[in-house]
Amino acid sequence: MHPELHEHGPDEVPHTHPEPGVDPHAPLASDGAPRALRIGIGGPVGSGKTALVAALCRALGEELELAVVTNDIYTTEDADFLLRNGVLPAERIRAVETGCCPHTAIRDDISANLDAVEDLESSLGPLDLVLVESGGDNLTATFSKGLIDQQIFVVDVSGGDKVPRKGGPGVTTADLLVINKTDLAPMVGADLSVMDRDAKARRHDLPTVFLSLAQDKAATPVAEWIRGLLAVR
Amino acid sequence: MAGLATLLLLADGRLPSGGHAHSAGLEAQVSAGRVHDVASLGGFLQGKLATSGLVSAAFAAAACGDVTRCAALDDGLDARTPSPALRKASRAQGRALLRAGRAMWAVADLGREPHQPVALGALAAAAGLTPGQVAVAAAHGTITGPASAAVRLLGLDPYAVHALLARLAPVCDRVAATAAARSGDPVDDLPSAGAPLLDIGAEHHATWEVRLFAS
Ligand SMILES: Nc1nc2c(ncn2[C@@H]2O[C@H](COP(=O)(O)OP(=O)(O)OP(=O)(O)O)[C@@H](O)[C@H]2O)c(=O)[nH]1
Ligand SMILES: [Mg+2]
Numbered sequence: 254m255h256p257e258l259h260e261h262g263p264d265e266v267p268h269t270h271p272e273p274g275v276d277p278h279a280p281l282a283s284d285g286a287p288r289a290l291r292i293g294i295g296g297p298v299g300s301g302k303t304a305l306v307a308a309l310c311r312a313l314g315e316e317l318e319l320a321v322v323t324n325d326i327y328t329t330e331d332a333d334f335l336l337r338n339g340v341l342p343a344e345r346i347r348a349v350e351t352g353c354c355p356h357t358a359i360r361d362d363i364s365a366n367l368d369a370v371e372d373l374e375s376s377l378g379p380l381d382l383v384l385v386e387s388g389g390d391n392l393t394a395t396f397s398k399g400l401i402d403q404q405i406f407v408v409d410v411s412g413g414d415k416v417p418r419k420g421g422p423g424v425t426t427a428d429l430l431v432i433n434k435t436d437l438a439p440m441v442g443a444d445l446s447v448m449d450r451d452a453k454a455r456r457h458d459l460p461t462v463f464l465s466l467a468q469d470k471a472a473t474p475v476a477e478w479i480r481g482l483l484a485v486r
Numbered sequence: 487m488a489g490l491a492t493l494l495l496l497a498d499g500r501l502p503s504g505g506h507a508h509s510a511g512l513e514a515q516v517s518a519g520r521v522h523d524v525a526s527l528g529g530f531l532q533g534k535l536a537t538s539g540l541v542s543a544a545f546a547a548a549a550c551g552d553v554t555r556c557a558a559l560d561d562g563l564d565a566r567t568p569s570p571a572l573r574k575a576s577r578a579q580g581r582a583l584l585r586a587g588r589a590m591w592a593v594a595d596l597g598r599e600p601h602q603p604v605a606l607g608a609l610a611a612a613a614g615l616t617p618g619q620v621a622v623a624a625a626h627g628t629i630t631g632p633a634s635a636a637v638r639l640l641g642l643d644p645y646a647v648h649a650l651l652a653r654l655a656p657v658c659d660r661v662a663a664t665a666a667a668r669s670g671d672p673v674d675d676l677p678s679a680g681a682p683l684l685d686i687g688a689e690h691h692a693t694w695e696v697r698l699f700a701s
Pocket of ligand 2: 302303325331
């Protein structure tokens, strides 16, 4: 709001201005509680984003109020998966359509995702954590800061040990890089030490964790990272 | 009064107002095989202009001309939208548009989820635009949204689609002028053209398990 820049001409449509300094938006949580920590989970198709969401629900579902927003083209797939695995009830999951542009929905026009997050908060009450899973996309897809607080980028070893070296905004700038499916490394001839070295070179001080969600059903290092974020809020 | 650049801002497809996820009924018609190339897209867009284009433009212009009529106009759009899926889609887009508009201007209070044309008109009023101007933005939006969806869904040549949009631009202007001229009419007398096949398509579409667009 910039009242000092604003002039009223004689032929102007009558309108009013909100009090300067007052946020015109409705508060997210009605009782003044701080809003949930929002974490975006992005990465290429099939890298293990939904498996990670399920693991985090298992690991954190007891201790935190949490909810999930999905951006899959199969509108009920992720919700069904989380339901089937008994990790999250249906009312804690919202699906968002992305009009063939998964990256647009998490970066350029985040309105549908924001609406979904706000609907979850208003129907469930104050939440501690909202996970937003992006539709599977390419290495350039990242989340807008207007939608999430922190982002995790999930790649897997079966795409080859070149992936961290290729970089791209997801690998380079995500707050946490997860290199998943380490159990498959011997089968696809991926050298984890190469991936570790390249990730460090691309990401400097940003953290990277290796994970096999097939073996660690609670995504232990990622759950720890999230607990750390919540502790300093 | 605001200038043309403000109008362009409101009509820009890059405005983060949720439009990219809606096909305005096109996805259902593509799946039914009725729209499959540039020529059939042309027929679809012409139909949109004559129906929802005219209605949206008239309601946006009416809301812009008198924001105190927004609640009555919102009811009027409910009455003109028999498909629950389309009512939901219009309200979702109104909510998203309001979010974008509030970041730019001091928009009147419209409740949480106004219909899209009502939100558009109220935004235009807050921006200092005229009913005639917002009618053009509304009519233009009813064809550029599905045209962009067609490029993504059918892989149509984007130049051929824009050539089509250029041919439709004068039609768009005429529809907008007709709509704006009627914008002071009582709500019940405002345009009410509809397309039953699109209403039916929208209801089917809402039940699909795999869909790329929200409507
Ligand atoms: N071997 C192995 N398979 C895994 C691991 N993590 C996930 N998978 C499997 O990889 C497949 C894809 O996992 P998802 O979690 O659906 O991947 P996604 O990233 O959500 O996929 P999209 O949403 O379609 O982009 C599933 O069959 C998982 O069971 C892992 O650590 N090891
Ligand atoms: Mg998934």
